[in-house]
Amino acid sequence: MGCQVLKQIENGQGQAGLTEGAAAMRSAILSKIRYASGRELGSARPHDWFVATALAVRDRAVDIWLDSIQRTPTEAKQVAYFSLExxxxxxxxxxxxxxxxxxxxREALASLGIDYEVVKAAEPDAALGNGGLGRLAACFMESMASIDLPAYGYGIRYDYGLFRQVITDGVQHEVPEDWLSFGNPWEFERPNIAYPVRFGGTVETGPETGLGVGHDWHPAETVMAVAYDTPVVGWRGRRVNTLRLWSARAVDPLKLDAFNHGDYVGAMADRARVEAISRVLYPSDETPAGQELRLRQEYFFTSASLQDLVRRHLERNPDVTNLAERSAIQLNDTHPAIAVAELMRILVDEKRVAWEEAWRITTGTLNYTNHTLLPEALESWPTELMERLLPRHMQIIYLINWLHLEKLxxxxxxxxxxxxxxxxxxxxHGRRVRMGHLAFLGSRRVNGVSALHTDLVRETVFSDLHAxxxxxxxxxxxxxTFRRWLQQANPGLTEILIEVAGPAVLDDPSRLEALMRHADDASLRDRLRAARRHNKDILARTIKERVGIVVDPDAIFDVQIKRIHEYKRQLLNLIETAALYEAIRAEPHRDWTPRVKIMAGKAASSYHRAKLIIRFAHDLARRINDDPAVRGRLKMVFLPNYNVSLAECIIPAADLSEQISTAGMEASxxxxxxxxxxGAITIGTLDGANVEIRxxxxxxxxAIFGLTAPEVAERRADPDHGRAAIARSPRLAATLYAMRAGAYSPEDRTRYAALVEGLSDNDTFMVTDDFDSYWDAQRGLDALWADQPHWWRESIANTARIGWFSSDRTIREYADEIWRIPVR
Known part of the structure; x- marks a missing residue:
C-alpha cells in the first residue's frame, strides 16, 4: 500500500460510493487498527485486520448484549448451560x-484494499471442544439467542484446548493448539467476577440445629476461578447472550520467600499446578494424576458456575427458595454431574437450607442430557479419589444414596x-461413584438426543432407574444451526434456496420443503450441480495445499469426518476402500465410478487403537494414490487437524455422507x-438420528445398510460371529488377509495384525458382519451416480426435508418440556 494511498485513507478519503453503513464500519475498523492494535496502516497484517474488524463488530454486539440484559425481566426464568466443551x-x-x-x-474492507475472506481466515478456531458434544453446545447457545431465550453458557477457558493434530509418516502426534497466542478480541476478562474453588482437606461436624447437623469444610487447597465473557449473537441480532468461561488462577501466584531464597522453580510450582486445570481439554487419564486433573477440571467449572448462578439469583431475589422457578440448569453429559452434590452443599452448608428443601430446589433446577451408551463414557470416579479431593461432596453423595435406597x-x-x-x-469395580446415576437422581428431567438413543437409554443404562x-x-x-452450516458455509446453495423458496427460508427452515416442487427441474439441478462443483473446487485446492494430493472434482466426494473411534467405524470404511482398490486392480477395464475418499478426525491421545486406524488410513492412501493402475478411479485423502473451519470447507463439497456407526451406539x-x-446423500446404519433423518x-x-440395534445385540451373544462373517465373505477375507500380510505396510508387515485379529476374535463393533451389506450399498451408489438426474433428485430431497433438524426447534422443545420457559 503506497504512502499516498495511506495518507488518503487516514484523511478519510476513499469513502466515495460507500453506503452509510459501510462508511461507518470503515471508520470503526480504522480506529481499531490505530487505537486498539497500535498499528500504522502500512504495518498492519491480516491478523491485525481481523482483530480490528472483530472489535468493530463486537462494539455493535455489546450494545445489543447490554440491552438484552436490561430488558430481561427480574422474574424471567433463565437457562444455564453447563458444558465442558x-x-x-x-x-x-x-x-x-x-x-x-x-x-x-465486506465493502468497508474492500475500500481499504483488504479482502474479507483473508480477514476471516486469519481468525484461529477457538480450541474449546472436541466433537459433536461441543459443537451441539455452540449451536444451542446461538439458537437460544436467536429465539430470544435468556441464557448463560458455562465452561472452561482452555489455554490450549484440544491438541493440534500433526501427522508424520502416518502417525498422529499431539502438539498444543495455541489459539490464544495473539489474544482473543471477542472476550471480556472479568477479574471482579472470581470465585474460590476448594479441594481436599477435612470436614468438621458441628452441633445439631433446627436445620440438622452443620458441616464445616476446611479445604487443603483453594483455586480462584476468573470469568471471561464472550457475547453470543443471535440471528438478526434479536438477543446477545453470555458464554462465561472460567480460567484457573492461584490465590498466591508466587511464593516470595522461596523465590528470595533462590528456589525460582519451586516458587512457581503451586501456580503451575493450579493453572493446569484450565490448560488443556481432556488431559490423558491413563495415569492417576491425569484422572485427578480431569475431576479437578469438572468440579472447578461446575462449582464456579453454581456460585455465580446463585449470586446472580440473589441479586434479583430475596433468598434461594425460588431458585428452581428462576433458573434451569442443563448438564451437558456427565462432566458437570458433580453439580448435584455441589448445589446441595451450597444450599445446605452455606445458605443454611434444610436438607429436604435443598433437595427439592436441586431436583427442580437441574436437568441432565445423556450423550452415550458406552460404559467407558458414562463417567465413574473411585471413591478414594473423591473422598480425598472432595470430602464434603462424598458425604453428601453417601447421604443422597442412603436416602434413595431407604425410600425404595x-x-x-x-x-x-x-x-x-x-x-x-x-x-x-473397586467402589466407584456412578456419575450418570447421580445426575439422574438429582435432575428433574433426563433426556436422550435422538428417538432411538432415548429408547435405548430407557432400556439399557438407566433401565432400573427408568422403572x-x-x-x-x-x-x-x-x-x-442453519445460519452457520448453510448460510455461511454454503452461500452459493443459499442463494439458490432464497430464489426458489423465498427469503423467508432464512428464518423458517420448514420453507425448504418448497424445493421439492422443483425437484425434476433440469435447470435447477444444473444450478445446484454448479454450486456443488464450485465448493468441490475449493476443497480440492485445500487438499492440494494441505497434503499435496491432487483430486478430481468430477469424482464422488465420499466423506467421513468425525472423531476417530471404533464404534464410528472408520475401519469399516477403510477396509471397503482397500477392497475396492483390489477390485479395480483386478478388473481395470470395468467402468468404475471415480471416487475420492476423504477422511478427517482426531484420536484421543491415549486411544492407541484409534491411532492405529489413522495410520492404516495413511498407509492405504499411500498405496492407492501411488498406483497408476487406479489413477482417475480412486483417491484416498486424510486431512489433518480436523476442526470447525475445516468442516465448513468439506461439508458443502460432499456428495456422500458416511454415517456408518454400529447400530445402537451413536447417540445422535x-x-x-x-x-x-x-445436499449430500447419506450412507448409514439405522443408528442415532439417521433413523429420524430417514x-x-x-x-x-x-442408503441404509447393516444390522439394526436389536440384531447387533443378538449377534454379540455369539463369540464367533466375527470369524463366521469373514468365512461368509471371500472379498472381506481376502482384504483382511492382505492387511495382515503387510500388503499396505511392507516396511512393517505385522503392523495391522492386531487389528485383523480383533475383528476375528472380538468384533464388538460389527465391522465384519456389516461389511457385505456396506459393500453392496456403495455399489448401489455407484449406479445412482451414473444416473445424475436421479442422484440430484435425491440430493434435493435431503435439503428440502431436513428443516425439522434445526437447533431452534430443539431449543424450543427444551424450553417447553424441560426448562418450562415460554418462548415466542
Missing amino acids: FLIGRLLEDAVSNLALTDDV AKDRPLTDDFIKRVSLIDEG LYPDRIVNKTNGI GTGNMKFALN EHVGAENI
Missing part, C-alpha cells in the same frame, strides 16, 4: 452474518442385585444433519 469455531462471520453486517464489512425399601422389597444396580456406588421414575426420561433430538450425530442440509427425507433418499 463449546466448539464455537471462528466467530467473526457468525457475528457479522447474524448482525446483518456482511455487506457493510419402604415402597417395595429389594433384592441385593437390584440394590447394587440402582446404587450411586458401584461396588463391583422407578418412568416419567423422567424424555427425548430431545439434536439439531444444528449432528454431522449427518449438516451433510443432508447441504423418516423425514424418505427411505428412498438415503
Whole structure:
C-alpha cells in the first residue's frame, strides 16, 4: 500500500460510493487498527485486520448484549448451560452474518484494499471442544439467542484446548493448539467476577440445629476461578447472550520467600499446578494424576458456575427458595454431574437450607442430557479419589444414596442385585461413584438426543432407574444451526434456496420443503450441480495445499469426518476402500465410478487403537494414490487437524455422507444433519438420528445398510460371529488377509495384525458382519451416480426435508418440556 494511498485513507478519503453503513464500519475498523492494535496502516497484517474488524463488530454486539440484559425481566426464568466443551469455531462471520453486517464489512474492507475472506481466515478456531458434544453446545447457545431465550453458557477457558493434530509418516502426534497466542478480541476478562474453588482437606461436624447437623469444610487447597465473557449473537441480532468461561488462577501466584531464597522453580510450582486445570481439554487419564486433573477440571467449572448462578439469583431475589422457578440448569453429559452434590452443599452448608428443601430446589433446577451408551463414557470416579479431593461432596453423595435406597425399601422389597444396580456406588469395580446415576437422581428431567438413543437409554443404562421414575426420561433430538452450516458455509446453495423458496427460508427452515416442487427441474439441478462443483473446487485446492494430493472434482466426494473411534467405524470404511482398490486392480477395464475418499478426525491421545486406524488410513492412501493402475478411479485423502473451519470447507463439497456407526451406539450425530442440509446423500446404519433423518427425507433418499440395534445385540451373544462373517465373505477375507500380510505396510508387515485379529476374535463393533451389506450399498451408489438426474433428485430431497433438524426447534422443545420457559 503506497504512502499516498495511506495518507488518503487516514484523511478519510476513499469513502466515495460507500453506503452509510459501510462508511461507518470503515471508520470503526480504522480506529481499531490505530487505537486498539497500535498499528500504522502500512504495518498492519491480516491478523491485525481481523482483530480490528472483530472489535468493530463486537462494539455493535455489546450494545445489543447490554440491552438484552436490561430488558430481561427480574422474574424471567433463565437457562444455564453447563458444558465442558463449546466448539464455537471462528466467530467473526457468525457475528457479522447474524448482525446483518456482511455487506457493510465486506465493502468497508474492500475500500481499504483488504479482502474479507483473508480477514476471516486469519481468525484461529477457538480450541474449546472436541466433537459433536461441543459443537451441539455452540449451536444451542446461538439458537437460544436467536429465539430470544435468556441464557448463560458455562465452561472452561482452555489455554490450549484440544491438541493440534500433526501427522508424520502416518502417525498422529499431539502438539498444543495455541489459539490464544495473539489474544482473543471477542472476550471480556472479568477479574471482579472470581470465585474460590476448594479441594481436599477435612470436614468438621458441628452441633445439631433446627436445620440438622452443620458441616464445616476446611479445604487443603483453594483455586480462584476468573470469568471471561464472550457475547453470543443471535440471528438478526434479536438477543446477545453470555458464554462465561472460567480460567484457573492461584490465590498466591508466587511464593516470595522461596523465590528470595533462590528456589525460582519451586516458587512457581503451586501456580503451575493450579493453572493446569484450565490448560488443556481432556488431559490423558491413563495415569492417576491425569484422572485427578480431569475431576479437578469438572468440579472447578461446575462449582464456579453454581456460585455465580446463585449470586446472580440473589441479586434479583430475596433468598434461594425460588431458585428452581428462576433458573434451569442443563448438564451437558456427565462432566458437570458433580453439580448435584455441589448445589446441595451450597444450599445446605452455606445458605443454611434444610436438607429436604435443598433437595427439592436441586431436583427442580437441574436437568441432565445423556450423550452415550458406552460404559467407558458414562463417567465413574473411585471413591478414594473423591473422598480425598472432595470430602464434603462424598458425604453428601453417601447421604443422597442412603436416602434413595431407604425410600425404595419402604415402597417395595429389594433384592441385593437390584440394590447394587440402582446404587450411586458401584461396588463391583473397586467402589466407584456412578456419575450418570447421580445426575439422574438429582435432575428433574433426563433426556436422550435422538428417538432411538432415548429408547435405548430407557432400556439399557438407566433401565432400573427408568422403572422407578418412568416419567423422567424424555427425548430431545439434536439439531444444528442453519445460519452457520448453510448460510455461511454454503452461500452459493443459499442463494439458490432464497430464489426458489423465498427469503423467508432464512428464518423458517420448514420453507425448504418448497424445493421439492422443483425437484425434476433440469435447470435447477444444473444450478445446484454448479454450486456443488464450485465448493468441490475449493476443497480440492485445500487438499492440494494441505497434503499435496491432487483430486478430481468430477469424482464422488465420499466423506467421513468425525472423531476417530471404533464404534464410528472408520475401519469399516477403510477396509471397503482397500477392497475396492483390489477390485479395480483386478478388473481395470470395468467402468468404475471415480471416487475420492476423504477422511478427517482426531484420536484421543491415549486411544492407541484409534491411532492405529489413522495410520492404516495413511498407509492405504499411500498405496492407492501411488498406483497408476487406479489413477482417475480412486483417491484416498486424510486431512489433518480436523476442526470447525475445516468442516465448513468439506461439508458443502460432499456428495456422500458416511454415517456408518454400529447400530445402537451413536447417540445422535449432528454431522449427518449438516451433510443432508447441504445436499449430500447419506450412507448409514439405522443408528442415532439417521433413523429420524430417514423418516423425514424418505427411505428412498438415503442408503441404509447393516444390522439394526436389536440384531447387533443378538449377534454379540455369539463369540464367533466375527470369524463366521469373514468365512461368509471371500472379498472381506481376502482384504483382511492382505492387511495382515503387510500388503499396505511392507516396511512393517505385522503392523495391522492386531487389528485383523480383533475383528476375528472380538468384533464388538460389527465391522465384519456389516461389511457385505456396506459393500453392496456403495455399489448401489455407484449406479445412482451414473444416473445424475436421479442422484440430484435425491440430493434435493435431503435439503428440502431436513428443516425439522434445526437447533431452534430443539431449543424450543427444551424450553417447553424441560426448562418450562415460554418462548415466542
